[in-house]
Amino acid sequence: MSLVNIDVTLRDGGYRNGFGFDLDYARAHARLSLAAGFDWVEIAYRKGSFKPVPKLGLTGRGDDDYIEAIAGEVGAEHVGLILHPRNIDDTDLPAMYRAGARLVRVCVAAGDPQPAFDAVRRAREIGFTTCVNLTRVTQLPARKVVDLAVAAAEAGAEVVYLADSNGSMLPEQTARLTTLVKSVANVEVGLHAHNNLGLAMSNAMSAVDAGATWMDSSVLGMGKGPGNLVAEQWIAYLERTKLVTGYDLGTVLHLADLLGRSVPESAPSLPLPDLVLGHFDLSVELRGDIVEHDDHRLAVHTAKSLAAG
Amino acid sequence: MSLVNIDVTLRDGGYRNGFGFDLDYARAHARLSLAAGFDWVEIAYRKGSFKPVPKLGLTGRGDDDYIEAIAGEVGAEHVGLILHPRNIDDTDLPAMYRAGARLVRVCVAAGDPQPAFDAVRRAREIGFTTCVNLTRVTQLPARKVVDLAVAAAEAGAEVVYLADSNGSMLPEQTARLTTLVKSVANVEVGLHAHNNLGLAMSNAMSAVDAGATWMDSSVLGMGKGPGNLVAEQWIAYLERTKLVTGYDLGTVLHLADLLGRSVPESAPSLPLPDLVLGHFDLSVELRGDIVEHDDHRLAVHTAKSLAAG
Numbered sequence: 312m313s314l315v316n317i318d319v320t321l322r323d324g325g326y327r328n329g330f331g332f333d334l335d336y337a338r339a340h341a342r343l344s345l346a347a348g349f350d351w352v353e354i355a356y357r358k359g360s361f362k363p364v365p366k367l368g369l370t371g372r373g374d375d376d377y378i379e380a381i382a383g384e385v386g387a388e389h390v391g392l393i394l395h396p397r398n399i400d401d402t403d404l405p406a407m408y409r410a411g412a413r414l415v416r417v418c419v420a421a422g423d424p425q426p427a428f429d430a431v432r433r434a435r436e437i438g439f440t441t442c443v444n445l446t447r448v449t450q451l452p453a454r455k456v457v458d459l460a461v462a463a464a465e466a467g468a469e470v471v472y473l474a475d476s477n478g479s480m481l482p483e484q485t486a487r488l489t490t491l492v493k494s495v496a497n498v499e500v501g502l503h504a505h506n507n508l509g510l511a512m513s514n515a516m517s518a519v520d521a522g523a524t525w526m527d528s529s530v531l532g533m534g535k536g537p538g539n540l541v542a543e544q545w546i547a548y549l550e551r552t553k554l555v556t557g558y559d560l561g562t563v564l565h566l567a568d569l570l571g572r573s574v575p576e577s578a579p580s581l582p583l584p585d586l587v588l589g590h591f592d593l594s595v596e597l598r599g600d601i602v603e604h605d606d607h608r609l610a611v612h613t614a615k616s617l618a619a620g
Numbered sequence: 621m622s623l624v625n626i627d628v629t630l631r632d633g634g635y636r637n638g639f640g641f642d643l644d645y646a647r648a649h650a651r652l653s654l655a656a657g658f659d660w661v662e663i664a665y666r667k668g669s670f671k672p673v674p675k676l677g678l679t680g681r682g683d684d685d686y687i688e689a690i691a692g693e694v695g696a697e698h699v700g701l702i703l704h705p706r707n708i709d710d711t712d713l714p715a716m717y718r719a720g721a722r723l724v725r726v727c728v729a730a731g732d733p734q735p736a737f738d739a740v741r742r743a744r745e746i747g748f749t750t751c752v753n754l755t756r757v758t759q760l761p762a763r764k765v766v767d768l769a770v771a772a773a774e775a776g777a778e779v780v781y782l783a784d785s786n787g788s789m790l791p792e793q794t795a796r797l798t799t800l801v802k803s804v805a806n807v808e809v810g811l812h813a814h815n816n817l818g819l820a821m822s823n824a825m826s827a828v829d830a831g832a833t834w835m836d837s838s839v840l841g842m843g844k845g846p847g848n849l850v851a852e853q854w855i856a857y858l859e860r861t862k863l864v865t866g867y868d869l870g871t872v873l874h875l876a877d878l879l880g881r882s883v884p885e886s887a888p889s890l891p892l893p894d895l896v897l898g899h900f901d902l903s904v905e906l907r908g909d910i911v912e913h914d915d916h917r918l919a920v921h922t923a924k925s926l927a928a929g
Contacts, residue, residue, distance in 0.1 A: 481861065509853035511818075541890070544818035544895065547895060547899045548817065560899065562917060564892050565915060579889060583852070583876055586853065587873070589856075607876075608868075608873070
C-alpha cells in the first residue's frame with residue numbers, strides 16, 4: 312500500500328503555544344520531519360484559525376516569507392498549509408504558491424461549503440495538491456458527508472479528510488465513514504484524529520484498514536486539547552507492521568526530544584474535561600461549561616444535557 | 621457479554637512513587653473505584669515486586685492490616701493482591717484470606733512455573749478467586765503459552781492473564797494469544813496492557829473482541845513506565861459502545877482528579893526510551909542501555925542490536 316503522512320505539529324500544536332514557534336525551531340523541525348520520512352510538513356494556518364486568536368504567532372499566520380524560509384529548507388514539494396476560506400482573499404493562493412507551498416488543505420464549513428469548493432478549484436488551477444478537511448465530521452449526518460465529498464471531488468479535491476475535531480470518533484465509525492467517502496467519490500481519504508478518548512491510534516489503524524491513504528500526526532501528539540495521533544507511536548506502528556516502509560523511528564524520536572526540550576507546551580497531557588467533550592461529541596467551544604465544575608460527576612451530567620440539546 | 625474490570629492503580633502505579641500511597645488515599649481510592657463500577661481493586665503486591673525495591677511502601681508490601689483496612693472499606697469480595705511465588709511462604713495465603721482478600725493473582729516465571737502453580741492450587745483450596753499472570757508474554761513461544769495455560773488451568777486457575785510487560789504487543793497478536801489460550805484451556809482470559817506504543821486501548825478492544833473477559837486498567841494510566849490502559853478512557857469506551865453496563869464515567873473522572881491532585885507522580889507521561897523498549901520487545905531491565913544515549917537515533921540502534929540478541 313501507499314500512505315501519505317503529514318506532520319501537523321507546527322500547525323495544530325500551535326493551539327498549545329499561541330502558534331508561537333520561532334523560525335529557527337520551525338526550520339529544524341521541518342528538516343527532521345522530512346528526514347524521519349514524512350511526506351509533507353503542514354507549517355501553518357494561512358491568516359488564522361477558525362476562531363480569531365490574539366497575537367497570532369508565526370504558524371498561525373503562514374506569511375509568505377515564512378513559507379519561503381521553510382521551502383528553502385526542505386523543498387516546496389513538502390510544504391503545506393491549511394486555511395479557512397473566509398480568512399483569505401483572491402491574492403492568497405497565488406502568493407502562497409509563489410512563496411513555495413505545494414499542498415493546501417481547505418477547511419469545509421458544512422453549513423456554507425461553497426467558499427471552500429471555490430478555493431479548492433482555484434488551488435488546483437494554480438497547481439496545488441488539494442485536500443478538503445471535513446471538520447467536526449462526527450456531527451454530520453452520513454448524507455451530508457456524501458454530499459460534501461462528492462462536491463469536493465467535483466471541485467477538484469484530491470483528498471477528503473475526516474477531521475475528528477471533537478475527538479469523539481470510534482474506530483467502527485472511522486471505518487464506516489472512510490468506506491462511505493471512498494464509495495461515492497473518486498478521492499483519497501485522510502484522517503485527522505484527536506486523542507480525547509485515547510482512540511487516535513485505534514482510529515488511525517481502522518481508517519487505514521478501510522482504505523484511507525493520508526494520515527495526520529503530530530510529534531509528541533502536540534495539538535489542540537489532548538492532541539493528535541502521536542507521530543512517534545504511529546511511525547513505530549508502521550515500522551513494526553511493515554505496512555509501509557521508508558520511515559525512521561530514531562529520527563522521529565530525535566525530533567520528539569528536540570520539541571520537548573524547545574517547547575514546554577508540548578508536554579503530553581490528557582485533560583479530563585476534553586475526555587468529557589470527546590465522550591459526548593461536543594465542540595471545544597463548550598469547554599468552559601465543562602471546566603466550571605470542580606466535581607467531574609457534575610461535568611459529565613452537564614455534558615450529557617448539552618449533548619441531548 | 622460480561623467483563624470483569626480490575627483497577628490496578630494502587631499496585632502498578634506504585635512503580636511511579638515507590639509504592640508510597642498512604643492509607644487514607646488508598647481507602648478513598650478503593651471506595652471511589654468501586655463506586656465507578658470496578659469489580660476488584662488490586663491493592664498491592666504481597667511482599668514485594670519482581671525486583672527488590674528499597675524502602676518498599678504500603679502497596680508494595682500488602683501487609684495484613686492494610687488488607688483489613690481496605691476490606692473494611694469496600695468489602696472483601698472486591699479486594700485483590702498480586703504476588704510472585706518466590707516472595708511468599710506457607711503462611712501468606714491463609715493470612716491474606718483471613719485479613720479479607722478474595723482475589724489473588726500469581727505471576728508465572730516461564731522458566732520455573734511450578735511454584736506459581738503450587739500457589740494457585742493452595743489459593744483455590746483456601747477459597748480465593750485465582751488468576752495467573754503470564755508475564756512478558758510477548759517473549760514466549762506460542763507453544764510455551766499453551767503449556768503454561770493448560771498447567772495453570774489444571775492447578776485451578778480461573779483466569780489466565782496475558783501480561784504485556786514490555787508494552788510491545790500488537791492488536792493482532794493480542795487477538796491471536798487470546799484465541800490460543802481460550803482454545804486449549806477451560807479458563808477465562810485477561811489482559812494487562814502497557815502503553816509504551818500507544819496501543820493499550822487498541823489491545824484492550826482486540827482482546828475483548830477475541831473473547832477476553834478480564835481487563836486491567838489504572839486511573840490516569842498510572843503504572844510502570846508509560847503506564848497501563850487508562851481507566852477513564854476504557855470506562856468511556858465501555859459506556860459509549862454499551863459493551864457492558866454499570867460503569868460510571870463521572871465517578872472515575874472524579875477519582876482521576878483526586879489521584880492527580882494527591883499523587884504528583886501520577887501525571888501522564890510518554891517517555892521516549894520506553895517507546896523504544898516496547899518497539900523492540902525489550903524488558904525494562906534494559907532501560908539503562910537505552911537512556912544512556914542522548915541521541916535517540918543511537919538509542920534505536922542499540923535497542924535493535926539488543927533485540928537481535
